[in-house]
Amino acid sequence: MTVATTPAASPTFESVDALVAALQGVGYFADRRLATAVFLALKLQRPLLLEGEPGVGKTELAKALSQVLGRALLRLQCFDGLEQREALYEWNYAAQLLHLRAAEGRAPTAELEQEVYQPHYLVRRPLLQALEAPSPGALLLIDEVDRADEPFEAFLLEYLGEYQVSIPELGTVRAAVAPVTILTSNRTRELNDAVKRRCLYHWLDYPERERELAIVRALVPEAPRRLADQVAAFVQQLRSAPFGGQFQRSPGIAETVEWARALVALDTLALDPEVVVETSGILFKQRDDIAALNQALASDVLDAATRIEAAG
Numbered sequence: 001m002t003v004a005t006t007p008a009a010s011p012t013f014e015s016v017d018a019l020v021a022a023l024q025g026v027g028y029f030a031d032r033r034l035a036t037a038v039f040l041a042l043k044l045q046r047p048l049l050l051e052g053e054p055g056v057g058k059t060e061l062a063k064a065l066s067q068v069l070g071r072a073l074l075r076l077q078c079f080d081g082l083e084q085r086e087a088l089y090e091w092n093y094a095a096q097l098l099h100l101r102a103a104e105g106r107a108p109t110a111e112l113e114q115e116v117y118q119p120h121y122l123v124r125r126p127l128l129q130a131l132e133a134p135s136p137g138a139l140l141l142i143d144e145v146d147r148a149d150e151p152f153e154a155f156l157l158e159y160l161g162e163y164q165v166s167i168p169e170l171g172t173v174r175a176a177v178a179p180v181t182i183l184t185s186n187r188t189r190e191l192n193d194a195v196k197r198r199c200l201y202h203w204l205d206y207p208e209r210e211r212e213l214a215i216v217r218a219l220v221p222e223a224p225r226r227l228a229d230q231v232a233a234f235v236q237q238l239r240s241a242p243f244g245g246q247f248q249r250s251p252g253i254a255e256t257v258e259w260a261r262a263l264v265a266l267d268t269l270a271l272d273p274e275v276v277v278e279t280s281g282i283l284f285k286q287r288d289d290i291a292a293l294n295q296a297l298a299s300d301v302l303d304a305a306t307r308i309e310a311a312g
């Protein structure tokens with residue numbers, strides 16, 4: 001079952017700028033550094049490992065990229081205890097048994113065994129589906145790989161290095177079209193060096209203010225302009241010194257967007273310390289962080305945000 005590797009047939013991008021524009025066309029705002037990493041991963045046909053805090057747009061990038069490339073998105077959500085058979089394939093035992101029963105006595109056991117270990121009886125999971133996807137190929141998202149255990153990472157090496165896997169009963173399955181492969185990690189633990197070596201790497205940071213504002217404007221168009229400006233500036237301040245250090249976790253882009261939606265739902269036209277405190281459960285998910293954002297602090301952050309806004 002070995003298929004010759006041919007070059008990927010997805011649309012190619014002439015430049016990093018063209019890729020930035022294409023992503024923006026499907027609602028994803030990437031900065032140049034991220035777009036360069038993606039551009040290179042596509043050009044060099046290498047997997048891309050994205051690490052970053054929660055809610056900075058790692059999973060969303062894979063979704064947006066599958067859209068612009070016209071490739072089917074195959075998603076492997078990792079968790080502790082994830083096994084090969086959930087990632088790659090398993091045999092359809094029930095169908096194999098039925099086959100054996102029906103064929104009983106018809107042929108020698110060895111021959112029957114051969115019959116049931118055929119591709120027809122394989123249940124294909126995302127990795128195998130990605131390798132077998134016809135042109136233009138698939139985009140495989142191996143999401144939150146840090147949640148899987150180390151043996152699973154070791155199992156990924158063959159796929160990541162050569163876009164192939166070995167199935168004992170069938171042989172080597174090699175990709176017809178190299179799947180575009182994105183791995184994400186929240187860095188709950190350090191990944192194996194061998195995995196990292198096979199991937200291009202990008203640390204996805206919180207966005208700068210202009211980009212976050214563009215995201216809020218695009219995703220919450222109903223937000224008054226002034227409110228959107230304030231939200232972006234406020235969240236920026238919350239994440240940076242001297243305020244950032246007072247919280248255990250910074251809000252991600254997802255929280256910013258959700259907050260803007262909530263403020264619109266409350267008919268808020270402009271931020272004030274009261275409304276910030278009342279809605280702080282959207283920005284923060286930790287009890288201590290919610291308690292820390294009291295009226296006095298909200299007022300200080302708001303002042304700082306207003307100064308930044310006025311300056312920029």
Ligand SMILES: Nc1ncnc2c1ncn2[C@@H]1O[C@H](COP(=O)(O)OP(=O)(O)OP(=O)(O)O)[C@@H](O)[C@H]1O
Binds near residue numbers: 254
């Ligand atoms: N660059 C971006 N452009 C547009 N929207 C974005 C961008 N980044 C994040 N978002 C928005 O933020 C939400 C959260 O992003 P996403 O789920 O991709 O985060 P994540 O980094 O995968 O987080 P986690 O580590 O918690 O899985 C997305 O659903 C999307 O609405």
Ligand SMILES: [Mg+2]
Binds near residue numbers: 058059060184
């Ligand atoms: Mg994610």
